[in-house]
Each structure stands twice: as C-alpha cells, then as structure tokens.
Amino acid sequence: MIESFSDPSVQxxxxxxxxxxxxxPVLGCxxxxxxxxxxxxxxxxxxxxxxxxxxxxxxxxIVGALxxxxxxxxxxxxxxxxxxxxxxTVIGVVxxxxxxxxxxxxxxxxxxxxxxxDILTGDLLSVSSGDLWLMAALxxxxxxxxxxxxxxxxxxSFDRVLATTMQxxxxxxxxxxxxxxxxxxxxxxxxxxxxxxxxxxxxxAATAYLLTRRLPAMMLIAASIGVGSGILGLxxxxxxxxxxxxxxxxVATAVFGVTYLLRHWRRALPQxxxxx
Amino acid sequence: xxxxxxxxxPPIVARALGARYDGDLALQDxxxxxxxxxRVAVVGPNxxxxxxxxxxxxxxxxxxxxSIAIHGHGPGKHVCVGYVPQRTQVDLKFPVTxxxxxxxxxxxxxxxxxxxxxxxxxxxxxxxxxxxxxxxxDRRIGEISTGQQQRMLLAQAVAQExxxxxxxxxxxxxxxxxxxxxxxxxxxxRRDGVTVLVATHDLNLAAxxxxxxMLLNRRIIAFDSPEQAFTRAALEAAYGGxxxxxxxxxRLAILADTHHEGRE
Numbered sequence: 001m002i003e004s005f006s007d008p009s010v011q012x013x014x015x016x017x018x019x020x021x022x023x024x025p026v027l028g029c030x031x032x033x034x035x036x037x038x039x040x041x042x043x044x045x046x047x048x049x050x051x052x053x054x055x056x057x058x059x060x061x062i063v064g065a066l067x068x069x070x071x072x073x074x075x076x077x078x079x080x081x082x083x084x085x086x087x088x089t090v091i092g093v094v095x096x097x098x099x100x101x102x103x104x105x106x107x108x109x110x111x112x113x114x115x116x117x118d119i120l121t122g123d124l125l126s127v128s129s130g131d132l133w134l135m136a137a138l139x140x141x142x143x144x145x146x147x148x149x150x151x152x153x154x155x156x157s158f159d160r161v162l163a164t165t166m167q168x169x170x171x172x173x174x175x176x177x178x179x180x181x182x183x184x185x186x187x188x189x190x191x192x193x194x195x196x197x198x199x200x201x202x203x204x205a206a207t208a209y210l211l212t213r214r215l216p217a218m219m220l221i222a223a224s225i226g227v228g229s230g231i232l233g234l235x236x237x238x239x240x241x242x243x244x245x246x247x248x249x250x251v252a253t254a255v256f257g258v259t260y261l262l263r264h265w266r267r268a269l270p271q272x273x274x275x276x
Numbered sequence: 277x278x279x280x281x282x283x284x285x286p287p288i289v290a291r292a293l294g295a296r297y298d299g300d301l302a303l304q305d306x307x308x309x310x311x312x313x314x315r316v317a318v319v320g321p322n323x324x325x326x327x328x329x330x331x332x333x334x335x336x337x338x339x340x341x342x343s344i345a346i347h348g349h350g351p352g353k354h355v356c357v358g359y360v361p362q363r364t365q366v367d368l369k370f371p372v373t374x375x376x377x378x379x380x381x382x383x384x385x386x387x388x389x390x391x392x393x394x395x396x397x398x399x400x401x402x403x404x405x406x407x408x409x410x411x412x413x414d415r416r417i418g419e420i421s422t423g424q425q426q427r428m429l430l431a432q433a434v435a436q437e438x439x440x441x442x443x444x445x446x447x448x449x450x451x452x453x454x455x456x457x458x459x460x461x462x463x464x465x466r467r468d469g470v471t472v473l474v475a476t477h478d479l480n481l482a483a484x485x486x487x488x489x490m491l492l493n494r495r496i497i498a499f500d501s502p503e504q505a506f507t508r509a510a511l512e513a514a515y516g517g518x519x520x521x522x523x524x525x526x527r528l529a530i531l532a533d534t535h536h537e538g539r540e
Contacts (some may be wrong), residue, residue: 033370033371148389149389150391151379151380151383151391151392152383152388154372154376154380155380155383157370158367158377158380159365159380161336161359161361161365162359162381162432164334164336165334165336165359166381166384166436167384209371212371213371213416213418214372214416215372217371218371
C-alpha cells in the first residue's frame with residue numbers, strides 16, 4: 001500500500017490533492033460567508049462545455065474550463081444586474097443550459113460514458129505534470145489575489161452599502177471574486193470532478209466557520225482541513241479501492257460532521273456553553 | 277483618487293430633488309440646504325423617504341429629478357460621507373472583530389493593493405477611544421450589545437474621517453446609557469465641525485437635542501429649528517391621524533404611534 005506512493009501518477013495525484021485542498025477552501029470562505037453555494041455549484045457545471053470543447057480539440061482541459069468559467073462568471077453577473085429576474089434564477093438557467101450543452105457535445109464521442117464519469121467525479125490519478133504546473137500557477141495566482149485584495153473583499157462581503165458609500169469599485173471587485181472562484185473550481189475539477197467541486201468549496205470553510213470567528217483564522221483552518229482531507233482521502237482511496245474524488249469529499253464531510261457534533265454537545269452542556 | 281471637496285460650499289445643497297425607491301416616487305421636490313457643523317433630525321412617518329434621502333446623499337441611489345451637491349459636488353465623488361444604515365442590516369454572524377469593522381472605514385483612504393499602516397491603526401484606535409469602545413476592540417461583533425454596535429459603526433465613520441455623517445435610526449432599540457453615549461459622540465463631532473443627519477422616530481428627542489428638524493413625508497413639510505418646525509399644523513400634515521399632539525404650556529408633547537420597525 002505505502003509503496004504505491006512511489007508511483008509517479010500517485011505522487012502527482014497527491015500533489016494535486018494538496019493543491020486543491022489548500023486553494024479551494026480559501027475562496028470557499030467567501031462562498032460560505034456570502035451565501036454563494038448555489039453559484040459555486042453552478043459555476044462548476046457551467047464549466048462543462050468548455051471542458052468538452054477542449055477535449056474535442058485536444059487542448060489541455062484546464063484551458064477550456066478556465067475560458068468557460070470566466071465567461072460564465074462574468075455573464076451571470078451581467079445578466080443578473082440588467083434584468084428584474086433574480087440572480088439565482090439566472091444562474092439556474094445558465095447552469096442547466098451549459099450542462100445540457102456539455103453533455104450533448106460529449107455524447108457525440110464514442111467514449112461518452114467513460115469521459116462523463118471522469119468529468120463528473122474527477123480523475124486524480126491521471127493528472128499530467130503539465131496540468132500540475134498549470135494548476136500550481138493558477139492556485140498561486142488565486143491566493144496572491146486574495147491576499148492583495150483582502151481588505152476590499154472583506155468590505156464588499158461584509159457591508160456592500162459601506163463599499164458603495166466609499167466609492168469602491170464594487171462591480172469590478174465582484175467580477176474579480178467570480179473569476180477567482182472559476183479559477184479554483186477549474187483547479188479542483190480533475191481532483192474531485194464537476195459533481196463534487198461544491199464540497200471542496202463549502203465543506204472545509206463551513207467546518208472552519210464553526211471553529212472560529214475571525215476571517216484569517218477561518219481561511220487557515222479551512223485550508224488545513226482541505227489539505228488534510230486531500231491526503232487522507234487519497235490514502236483511503238488507495239487502500240480501500242474507493243474512487244479518489246468521492247473519498248476526499250467523504251473525509252472532509254466527516255470532519256464537518258464531527259466538528260458540528262462536538263460544537264453542538266459543548267453548547268448543550270450548561271457550563272461549556274460559551275457563545276460562539 | 278482625490279476627493280472632490282470644496283470647503284467653502286455647504287455640506288448639502290438640494291434643488292427640486294426627487295428619487296424613486298422600488299419604482300415609487302419616494303421623494304418629491306426637496307429643496308434645502310444644510311450648513312456645516314449642524315445636527316439635523318430627519319423625522320417623518322414610515323415610508324416618508326428618510327432612508328431614500330440618505331441613500332441619495334450617500335451616492336448609493338441616483339436622484340431621478342433635480343440636483344444635489346455635497347460640499348459643492350455631486351454625490352458619488354466623495355469619501356467624506358459616512359453612512360450608518362439601520363443596524364438590522366449588519367450581519368452579526370460575520371467573522372470580524374470590532375476593530376476590523378472600524379478599520380473598514382479606512383479601506384478607501386488606504387487604497388488598492390496596500391495594507392493598513394501604523395497611522396491607519398492609530399486612527400482606528402483613536403476612533404474606538406472616542407466612542408468609548410477601546411476595551412471592546414478585540415471582541416467579535418456578535419458579542420456586543422445593540423448600543424455598542426451603534427457606537428462601533430459611528431467609530432467607523434470617525435475612522436473614515438467623514439465630514440458628513442448620516443445615521444439611520446441609531447436610537448431605536450438602544451438603551452438609555454448608550455443613547456447618552458451616542459449624543460456625547462455627536463457633541464464631540466459637532467466641535468470638529470462635522471455635519472450630522474439623524475433619521476429618528478423619536479420626535480421628543482428631535483425637539484430637544486437637534487439644531488434643526490426636517491419634517492419629511494415624501495416632500496419637506498418643514499425644515500427649521502425644532503420650535504419653528506414642530507407646529508401642530510406641520511405635524512398633522514406629516515403624520516395625519518397617527519399622532520397625538522398635547523399642548524403643555526409653551527411646549528408640545530408629541531405621542532406618535534410610529535415606533536414599530538418599518539420598511540422604507
């Protein structure tokens with residue numbers, strides 16, 4: 001079992017899992033705090049046509065996904081701002097349409113079923129070293145951008161009225177955050193797949209939210225849980241023969257469940273019941 | 277970006293100002309001026325347009341008619357306006373401390389791609405001290421009382437170095453000591469020449485603690501010193517039957533049944 005970690009594809013898978021666990025939950029903190037879970041899930045599915053186009057053209061999947069993600073993130077914001085239709089409805093329309101388009105294009109290929117399975121649940125052990133470098137670069141870019149715009153993202157997430165009163169470029173910052181979300185979703189695509197990206201975005205951040213009430217601490221804890229779940233999930237996947245994507249997500253979910261129960265019990269105890 | 281700010285011009289000059297809110301004409305034909313350093317109570321029934329007026333002044337909502345100038349320039353070019361919305365709009369579950377919320381007032385001044393420096397933190401500490409919240413600066417915002425939340429938001433406007441501060445219902449749901457603390461801070465701001473507009477339901481406080489009163493019900497019914505503004509005719513024009521005016525010697529005692537929270 002341990003020797004399989006000397007396999008280069010497993011090593012690349014491990015690095016990918018760590019990369020995903022580190023970057024996605026940090027952006028996930030904004031998703032949790034701003035209630036954007038539906039948007040995050042939709043973005044992951046909206047990316048599908050881009051992935052399929054890349055597959056058909058023989059491009060790296062990540063390039064197609066990134067293009068589709070950025071276009072979709074900007075389009076959803078623009079449509080929602082310009083009509084009376086509520087944003088979640090616009091997201092729903094674009095989400096379902098993109099998913100249909102992606103699957104329709106995919107169904108024209110002979111290897112439809114295998115391709116679809118890989119895209120939906122990820123293919124952690126087939127990450128090429130080229131993909132890995134690209135993911136690392138994108139992840140670093142996303143984290144550095146969060147660091148650079150930390151105070152602006154904090155204000156637009158906490159108090160949009162204040163942001164508007166102070167004449168901050170709110171729409172520009174919103175779009176930037178959307179693009180960053182698209183980037184980390186693309187990074188996690190190969191690790192956990194379209195169907196499970198939401199878990200990496202939301203679950204570690206939600207767990208961290210239960211444990212702290214400071215945003216920097218929340219980001220650090222979320223990233224730690226993400227990395228830990230990535231490593232342990234991959235290990236369990238190899239030793240128990242489970243698909244790696246779902247295995248990682250199940251570990252993260254278990255961490256959330258245990259944390260939730262511990263918090264719940266502590267609060268239920270009369271003397272341990274400090275507000276938090 | 278440099279704040280367009282003409283110190284000679286009055287803080288607010290409105291001419292035939294009109295604005296829509298949710299499609300309805302919430303403000304009509306408002307013409308008024310506010311002088312520097314004044315403390316103005318904006319009173320009127322629910323739906324009178326108090327919040328809409330504040331949003332227009334803060335540059336959040338564009339007027340549909342007329343014009344408004346803040347220190348000589350259109351709204352939306354100022355970082356000198358501090359707007360403290362109704363407290364119910366603050367997400368108390370958000371993971372930030374009191375100090376971090378006050379620092380948010382400085383974000384625009386600090387500018388993009390920069391982190392707060394020592395001077396910024398000193399301004400934040402000074403603002404916290406000024407509202408008597410220095411000891412609570414590391415507490416999470418969900419842990420403090422409603423009066424303290426209001427003082428924290430005032431400190432944010434102080435840290436922003438706002439010259440014109442708009443407070444929407446800062447006094448509702450706040451206990452007496454916090455109410456006194458808020459007025460002490462407002463007195464302090466007045467000494468610095470900061471202009472303050474306060475939307476309030478409390479007509480008696482408006483009469484006792486403010487230089488000027490704007491009686492609003494989509495239009496300006498009266499805008500004058502409290503003694504001049506609060507006439508029986510003006511109050512009845514603003515509130516209709518929802519008000520009981522009792523003449524007690526020289527003064528009018530006012531009982532309004534508008535204390536419930538309302539959507540505006």
